[in-house]
Amino acid sequence: MDNAVNDDIELLEHHLKVAHTAFEQGFKALEKASSELAKIRSAIRQVNIGSLPPCSVPVTEHRRQHKSGRPSKINNDPELQAFILARIDRMTFVELASAVADHFPPSRRVGKSAIHAWYRRQARD
Incomplete structure (x- = not known):
């Protein structure tokens, strides 16, 4: 054992x-x-x-190209963009949204908030 x-x-x-x-x-x-x-x-x-090569594109532009979320309908629709730009200086955002609703099919319509946000971004850029 x-x-x-x-x-x-x-x-x-x-x-x-x-x-x-x-x-x-x-x-x-x-x-x-x-x-x-x-x-x-x-x-x-x-x-x-300082010895690193300079960036040819601003960092903000690179970030803008890779933003998450859905892209703006207005930015992706040149006809809608032209329609809004042609009227933005003589109509309110509410009137402009109503004109867009009258002129475009439902899938291409945008509201006053979307128009306002897009317009502010355009002014900033």
């Missing part, structure tokens, strides 16, 4: 040694990776931003 217990203990000690060795190897790999990350961070900090 003692031999069986001793064999079990030796087997467990062997498994503990194997696990400890694997743990040490993993820890050394993590230390090496951490050291490499520190070197990379240091190299990044030393890069002179």
